[in-house]
Amino acid sequence: MGIDGEGSTDDGDDSPLEEFVALLITSVTLLTAFGLMAAGYSYFWVVFIVGFACVLPVALTGIELYQDRTGGERTRNREPSDAEEALEELRARYARGELSDAEFERRLERLLETESLTDARTYVDRRSDPSPDEERQSPDRTTGDRERELDRR
Numbered sequence: 001m002g003i004d005g006e007g008s009t010d011d012g013d014d015s016p017l018e019e020f021v022a023l024l025i026t027s028v029t030l031l032t033a034f035g036l037m038a039a040g041y042s043y044f045w046v047v048f049i050v051g052f053a054c055v056l057p058v059a060l061t062g063i064e065l066y067q068d069r070t071g072g073e074r075t076r077n078r079e080p081s082d083a084e085e086a087l088e089e090l091r092a093r094y095a096r097g098e099l100s101d102a103e104f105e106r107r108l109e110r111l112l113e114t115e116s117l118t119d120a121r122t123y124v125d126r127r128s129d130p131s132p133d134e135e136r137q138s139p140d141r142t143t144g145d146r147e148r149e150l151d152r153r
Contacts, residue, residue, distance in 0.1 A: 018063050025056045086111055 014022075029051025036044035090111065094104040 015063075015067060017067070018060055021059050021063055022056065025051060025059055029055070083111065 029047060033044050033047035033051070036047060087108075090099075090104065090107055093099050099107070
């Protein structure tokens with residue numbers, strides 16, 4: 001919530017560029033205003049209005065637009081990636097008790113192994129030609145799955 005009690009759209013995750021520009025403009029504004037005051041100019045206060053009410057908001061808005069267009073570090077409005085959605089679904093299934101600890105860890109490991117397209121291709125290639133050790137111990141079935149299958153028989 002903002003100071004006035006209304007919801008604020010700024011959630012405090014400014015990029016380093018925004019922080020740097022804000023600091024730079026604040027410093028220049030203060031130095032200029034106090035320098036003019038020390039020099040005896042009676043209208044030094046105008047620098048505060050121009051610096052903080054005009055230059056700073058315009059500069060920060062420009063940086064935000066630039067970052068939105070170039071895909072910069074702004075992440076507050078972006079869509080979650082497929083990997084993030086898959087991870088959230090995996091966590092939700094684990095939280096609901098649909099997955100055992102071992103199954104959750106196995107699927108999480110597989111998800112993290114295939115995070116990029118290159119990693120996914122490597123993973124699929126490795127799984128399509130399993131080694132003799134991998135054939136004996138199938139990664140698709142956990143110990144708990146094997147025990148349940150034996151119990152059904």
